[in-house]
Amino acid sequence: xxxxxxxxxxxxxxxxxxxxxxxxxxxxxxxxxxxxxxxxxxxxxxxxxxxxxxxxxxxxxxxxxxxxxxxxxxxxxxxxxxxxxxxxxxxxxxxxxxxxxxxxxxxxxxxxxxxxxxxxxxxxxxxxxxxxxxxxxxxxxxxxxxx
Numbered sequence: 001x002x003x004x005x006x007x008x009x010x011x012x013x014x015x016x017x018x019x020x021x022x023x024x025x026x027x028x029x030x031x032x033x034x035x036x037x038x039x040x041x042x043x044x045x046x047x048x049x050x051x052x053x054x055x056x057x058x059x060x061x062x063x064x065x066x067x068x069x070x071x072x073x074x075x076x077x078x079x080x081x082x083x084x085x086x087x088x089x090x091x092x093x094x095x096x097x098x099x100x101x102x103x104x105x106x107x108x109x110x111x112x113x114x115x116x117x118x119x120x121x122x123x124x125x126x127x128x129x130x131x132x133x134x135x136x137x138x139x140x141x142x143x144x145x146x147x
Contacts, residue, residue: 001055001056001060001081001146002062002063002077002080002081003026004065005083005085007085008118008119009092009096010095010096010112012087012135016083016138017064019136019138020142020143023139024143026064027064029064030065030068031072034047034048034075045075049075049077052077056080062146070118070119073122081125082124083127085128086119086130087129089113092112126142128142
């Protein structure tokens with residue numbers, strides 16, 4: 001099974017991926033991690049697509065792909081479980097500020113505002129609002145949907 005955790009920065013995708021990894025014994029890839037599969041980007045992307053396809057086979061285990069760039073959605077195989085992970089903008093800004101020493105520079109705040117909601121129209125199987133749902137509850141919803 002391939003689980004795609006799709007969303008903006010600081011929505012809780014990585015936290016959720018780590019919890020699912022522990023619970024399901026899954027492999028986790030983020031963004032362009034697939035570049036480790038080959039020296040050239042095009043070849044690495046093809047190898048990653050093939051790898052994702054193998055995880056769609058029954059009994060193949062679980063691979064979690066954390067996506068924060070729209071272009072990476074196209075890599076997903078048909079039938080992948082698409083989980084849209086969102087959070088309210090103030091929560092995203094607060095989380096991002098923690099990454100930048102507690103203060104959010106105005107250009108960064110403007111960029112977060114501009115990107116907020118960029119995945120909302122993307123097709124998805126599950127919506128997780130991390131600002132309203134615990135990681136355990138989100139994991140349970142995803143695991144239930146996998147059945």
